Amino acid sequence: MRVLIYWFRNDLRLVDNPAISRACLDADFILPVYLHEPDGELNAYGFERVGPHRKLFLKESLADLRTQLRALDSDLFEFHGHATAVFPQLMKAIGASAIYCEQIETPEEMMQVSELLGMGVELKQFWQSSMLDLKDLPFDPQTMPNVFTQFRQKIEGAGVRFTGPIAAPKYLPPPPDGVDVPPMGEMEIQHSQSPYLGGSSRAQSHLQQYLERRLPDTYKETRNHLTGQDYSSKFSFWLSLGCISARDIAAQINQYEERHGANDGTYWLWFELLWRDYFRFIHFKFGRQLYRARGLSNLPTPSLDVGQFEGWKSGSTGNAFVDAGMHELQSTGYLSNRMRQIVASYWIYDMQGDWRIGAAWFENQLADFDIYSNQGNWLYIAGRGTDPRGGRQFNVAKQAQDHDPQGEYRRLWNKPN
Numbered sequence: 001m002r003v004l005i006y007w008f009r010n011d012l013r014l015v016d017n018p019a020i021s022r023a024c025l026d027a028d029f030i031l032p033v034y035l036h037e038p039d040g041e042l043n044a045y046g047f048e049r050v051g052p053h054r055k056l057f058l059k060e061s062l063a064d065l066r067t068q069l070r071a072l073d074s075d076l077f078e079f080h081g082h083a084t085a086v087f088p089q090l091m092k093a094i095g096a097s098a099i100y101c102e103q104i105e106t107p108e109e110m111m112q113v114s115e116l117l118g119m120g121v122e123l124k125q126f127w128q129s130s131m132l133d134l135k136d137l138p139f140d141p142q143t144m145p146n147v148f149t150q151f152r153q154k155i156e157g158a159g160v161r162f163t164g165p166i167a168a169p170k171y172l173p174p175p176p177d178g179v180d181v182p183p184m185g186e187m188e189i190q191h192s193q194s195p196y197l198g199g200s201s202r203a204q205s206h207l208q209q210y211l212e213r214r215l216p217d218t219y220k221e222t223r224n225h226l227t228g229q230d231y232s233s234k235f236s237f238w239l240s241l242g243c244i245s246a247r248d249i250a251a252q253i254n255q256y257e258e259r260h261g262a263n264d265g266t267y268w269l270w271f272e273l274l275w276r277d278y279f280r281f282i283h284f285k286f287g288r289q290l291y292r293a294r295g296l297s298n299l300p301t302p303s304l305d306v307g308q309f310e311g312w313k314s315g316s317t318g319n320a321f322v323d324a325g326m327h328e329l330q331s332t333g334y335l336s337n338r339m340r341q342i343v344a345s346y347w348i349y350d351m352q353g354d355w356r357i358g359a360a361w362f363e364n365q366l367a368d369f370d371i372y373s374n375q376g377n378w379l380y381i382a383g384r385g386t387d388p389r390g391g392r393q394f395n396v397a398k399q400a401q402d403h404d405p406q407g408e409y410r411r412l413w414n415k416p417n
């Protein structure tokens, strides 16, 4: 009788989850586990890594996952603590021989795994968070082109668009008896004003309505707008926790193209999802170097003086456009790509702030925080990533003129309380 633990990480779904599908084939009993980081841990800058928007989205997503697991006569078991403190004990208690989980190629997550391996835990990882599988790439990621355009051209030249998703398992081996660490029980879901609720069911219905309303057709023209719901896809909310896979989205966009025809909008959605893949794959090549203060550059290490950080983060810099962005971020846990670029550039270049604190604040604030994309984009703007053009300083006054000529966005988010 083989007992396995399935460790859900940023893959809170059953559809197109090769790791759990494999576990179903290999096990007689599976204990599905989600591990929460210990409460109250602060980052190097003195604030929590996970802020209220992401906490809520995670809660909703876990509740949805639990419902799906229960429909298959299984359940979700949640624990708090460090992996090395929880798993070895748990495995012993239930007689588990191994842990299966998704592979995350970022330093802290890799460290969690190597510590477990170092303790003699058998652990099997599966790479499954990109639109293109590693085996479908026309190059080894360790030798991939550094520049995005060259990366994209090679992918397009090889004629690969996405890797096909797989269905959810129809059957899940039951949880073993004797789980002496009790499940945390039902979570109380707070009321939220956000139209974007966590969970893979919501991810699928959001994608459905996005396609039914033919929004891909206008995506390329609207993607730099700042107000309203429909100017961009908002897929990032669900992609960040893996409530839906990028392969599933790409496959459904592909079906849409077969039905309605391909256009600039459908291509551009794929193009942006490819950026997401790119920021993942560069981790195979550069690894920890992406987490150095100087990144891949030879630029001086920015000073860690948190000086004006309070003004930037609370949206009281005095620049109405930037302040509006920071207010939107704080209120909703979301910011358009354009505004992310503008507030990041303002922090790095106009305020001479340390890009690492900016990135850490986004980690706290964004409901759709994704370590690969956040790190990659901050490095890109700071001129410390792979971009040969160096940093991207935005002229904020010009951006306001181009993207908010009537001041609608500024009025919306700079309302007096």
Ligand SMILES: Cc1cc2nc3c(=O)[nH]c(=O)nc-3n(C[C@H](O)[C@H](O)[C@H](O)COP(=O)(O)OP(=O)(O)OC[C@H]3O[C@@H](n4cnc5c(N)ncnc54)[C@H](O)[C@@H]3O)c2cc1C
Binding pocket: 223, 232, 233, 234, 235, 236, 237, 239, 240, 269, 272, 273, 275, 276, 279, 335, 336, 337, 338, 340, 341, 344, 362, 366, 368, 369, 370, 371, 373, 374, 375, 377, 378, 381
């Ligand atoms: C400083 C900065 C920090 C960022 N931090 C994050 C983050 O933590 N999490 C995150 O998901 N995205 C991040 N992005 C990328 C991008 O802003 C968001 O993915 C996008 O705004 C999400 O909204 P959407 O789903 O409506 O995007 P759409 O415009 O509809 O794009 C579709 C999908 O393509 C991908 N995508 C789009 N733009 C990018 C990009 N520039 N880089 C990587 N993938 C992209 C996303 O998965 C997105 O869901 C960051 C960008 C910047 C400039």
